[in-house]
Amino acid sequence: MPSRSAAGVRTGVRVVVAGDRGTGKSSLISAAASDAFPEYVPAVLPPTRLPSDFYPDGVPVTIVDTSSSMESRIKLIDELKRADAVVLTYACDQPMTLSRLSSFWLPELRKLEIKAPVIVVGCKLDLRDERQPMNLEQVMAPIMQQFREIETCIECSSATLIQVPDVFYYAQKAVLHPTAPLFDQEKQTLKPRCIRALKRIFMLCDHDMDGALSDAELNEFQVKCFNAPLQPAEIVGVKRVVQERIRGGVSDLGLTLEGFLFLHALFIEKGRLETTWAVLRKFGYNDELKLRDDILPVPTKHAPDQTVELTNEAIDFLRGIFRLYDSDNDGSLQPSEFDDIFVTAPESKTLEALTIYFYCFNLLIFVFFPWTVDPYVDAAERTPQGNLTINGFLSEWALMTTLDPSYCLANLICIGYGGDPTSALRVTRRRSVDRKKKQTEKNVFHCFVFGPKKSGKSALLNSFIGRTFSSNYTPTNDVRYVANAVEQIGGSQKTLILQEIPEDGVKKLLSNKECLAACDVAVFLYDSSDEYSWKRSRELLLDVARRGEESGYGVPCLLIAAKDDLDPFPMSLQNSARVTQQLGMEAPIPVGVKLRDSKSVFSRIVSAAEHPHLSIPETEKGKKRKRYRRLVNSSLMFVSVTVGAAVAVVGLAAYRAYAARKNT
Template identity: 30%
Template sequence: MTKETIRVVLCGDPGVGKSSLIASLAKGKFVEDSEGKFGPVVIPKDFSASPYSPKNTILIDTSDNDTDELYKELKIADVIWLCYCDKESYERISLYWMVTFRSLGLNLPVIVSRTKCDDYEDSTVTTSPYDTKVEDEEFIPILIDFKEVDNCIKVSAKTQFNINQAFYLCQRSIIYPISPLFDSRLGEFKPQTVSALKRIFLLSDYDQDGYLSDRELSNLQKKCFKKSIDINEMQFIKQTFMTLSNSQLAESHTELYVTGKGITEEGFLFLNKLYVEKGRHETIWGILRAFYYTDSLSIKVEVLYPKLNIPATSSVELSPIGYRFLVNLFLKYDTDNDGGLTQDDLNKLFKCTPGIPHLWLATNFPYSTVVNGRGCITLQGWLAQWSMTTFLDYKITTAYLVYFDFQEDAKIALQITKPRKFRWRNGKYYRSTVNDRKVFNCLLIGKSNCGKTSLLESFLGRPYSEAHLASVIPHICVNSLELKGSKQYYLILQETGVEELAMLENKDKLKNSDVICLMYDSSDPDSFSYLVELFEKYKEQFESLPVILVASKADLDKQQQRCHIQPDLFAETLFIDHPLHISCNWINSLNELLIKITETALVPIKAIPGLPEEASYSEEDYKQASILLASSVGFISLVTFAYIKWQHYYKHS
């Protein structure tokens, strides 16, 4: 996480050289007379520094004479730079300073510096910033006893020795913190780090063979550091693993590297552990941040859920880029190329995510969409499932695109439809024709046992079953269908079960529906009255959406409905089409219904209850009207001409 400003508080006994360090950093040279406490000194960001470096680093000098001021500064510090120069001040680190920090409840990284190491010359030019390995034995007890201590380093303000490196270590402890990654007491990565690195390994293993080849490792390097891997670095990696192959580690049967194949998952973790031990925290954070991890080892919320400005009457769909990515993802994990994802394929696919989305599990995935004969989701079903997910909750889609390592901003994988337009006629608002939507949502409403579940199963191409289970929980399914002109759409069918009344009472949920399908069993004389009672109770809700009447089980004997109004007359009073008679045994009738639902969603005016059609005229009617209009215009012109002539004659007579 990039911070705008870092506050570095210098602590230590009097005379250890705190003020001299600040003066050397600020002026780039040793200042002979730097007695007394300095005020805050701001060091601006160097143009060549890391993009994660802060814009400003403030150095705060402190004095033992003002304990209250010291404590105040420590409580607002980001990092503590603790200095000592001799045996007495060294012992005070354990006996006083670290005890003080802990008594204040501070949870800050501490950089320990041994100052006045004037025997060393300036090495800022030739020494790599990664070369921060502790070599002095006096540092070892401090690092072992105090986990707060991030690093130790020798410095000299007089010779400028390691001044810049020590300053860099203070910055690095904030922008590349080690504490979230590594448990220094156990000498092991923390569980969150292991999980993150394992996920990165899985995403980088493009051929899914369990190894990172040289090419895959090079691709990872380019993604994380925007440059090809250095030849010397690659040689170091290979040499390290070759050396380890004959060590005790090999005797533990832990396979780290296989010649001709590449680095294993365990090898990848071990390599990153070596970077920690060499003080190369930047390398690990460069890898983690390329995959959008924060300092708490969670993926950035703003990346998972980018902000979208969605009008109230618009919907969200996948863009062509989003569909293309999901197609490639399906093909990548369809290892046997049979056109279906087995459970093992799905397990591998979702291994780099929190798991199959809860929305999918709640809707009986994969049986909420198209599966093959073995129950494996097909490419058609895969795309339909994501189309439904994006329509119902686009945030799930953006999050999983990131989990699947979508390389660009997840927003470009989506597209927002135009806001719905409404028109006014006969005292009623109605939805106008839709031109830019490809995903529609239909709500099925009807009495229990009227055939809603069978319709859903038939929609997904599954055979009709005589067994009937009462729909207690909501059911949902999605599939694609093609209309004339080869235009493809995705249709979502929802059966609400016992939540039917709650759905009708929730106007916000109804807004997400494009069509309401009122279904009754034509062979059950008591089925239609349920719809009439429901319509009368929720008349306002029904009249705001297009409605289609459906008579199911049409292959059985038709029964007169025990209701004060019959279905055909009911439809006529609402100015909608007569019930469409369907049967799960009549495939053509089902296709006709699905097409009608989609066409109604595209042109809602066809099925708005209580909205009569505008009077229509034949071509002959228009011809006769034109002749009558022309005759009327001619007659009016003649009368006008006669009147003008009469006025002229009257004036002159």
């Protein structure tokens, strides 16, 4: 049974109790449930449920007893892997069971990759030898240092009911309000992801954007998170605590970001994690400090030949963000201005790994905005100084929307998109429908760039984003993307995404039946001075054409004769013209080595994508298949007409016979 609702809210907590035999597991569970010491308990209790009103959080707790015998090991492992929290027990009157925690149980949990928080519980406190007192904090400190998964240590007595309810309260609290995502116990600091989340919340609550929360804004924040206003004296008290403990935590305008972060670090240090978690969850964060799925209504049910684009409303918001953070009004964003935009942004999987690496090794943590890693790095137009233009800014967003709509929407929300999240993205019409209607409504076109090695693919991509031509050859081993705006005749502007497909990766790409579903247009480059390059490009074109015919996802295709200003190999023009004519495509587009006048090339690529019913190559096999279908359809039509005529004749004869009988 799931322990979360559709919105990610906990509907129950499952606590598994494990430990050596005879440490008091079953007695602890029975005493907690009945508030009395049991005279007799079975070896292993059935699952015990504490009702939702047992603890203040109002979430029911299911406690699962286990056996440590070898015969029950498989069941024990299964229960541990299903646990939300694990209670490990030792007996206060049996020191050996305490040492077994670090020698067996805790390493075993790691071996099984159990990620649940651990509560270490000393049972039978009433039986401890008073002549051998023990300082729990001193004994457990080195163990907790070694095993960070331990959340709390506590001792109790089922016989005298000392601290018995507290055991499962701490277990529930460790699940509902975990420390690990928020706070680094060793460094005594908030973790980077927690800081980003709290910064976003601060910025959302700072309505006048003056860098501080005024008394009115603080009160509004309090009401939103806790449904209760702050009294004036309470606001004064909060600010006094911050002023006394951190310089710059309070300004003349109110509570600063530094003060806001300090307050939450203080709550956590004082054990009031529920306060910080209440704030985070109110603003849409889950236990991993990522925005919940219900906050990110990304369209997921769509056909393979449909894509996701930003709506005009989202694009207008992004234009406003660009203007807001372009502090020097030079029409481009510097790295420092990027830092300001994406300081609250979520990290991608790649960025998450980098952040963890830097954090774990105590290295300087830079602000990783979303486009510092592949596939976004170096994928858009920049100024000679390396700043991002407005076209580059919007093109990066278009690329991110195409490749990872969920990540795009999370970034939009985190940088302050205040509209309905469902209004930020739209699903395009199916390309198969576009072909039938002979037009498309898309604003972003995805183009696959094929070609053999040294045909000029990378040079074409670099030219598209304004990179200067380089004669140095560097092979592309991985898929690469670039994106930019393309002005069309009539003043309309579309975004074109070029995806370079390495020659060695074509076979793997085409092995996927739906590989061409999201492709709006494909171009095939060849070095017009190299006969092998032409033959290989033609092979790639035929492979793609066949895959399109087999899958039903045929795409418009264009041939580009690169390095046209070099001496062409004999029969170059004739061969390429003949092939394009046979396949029903446009004639090859000539382009020089340095691609000085390449704008028209990109305009023609977009034009081909805008007319999805044209320039789709047809192989001889495809033509035969089409002729066969036409023949079958015409035959069926002939049979239908013939049968219809026969039925009419028979009907007329029958009517005449009936009329004759009637007259006689």
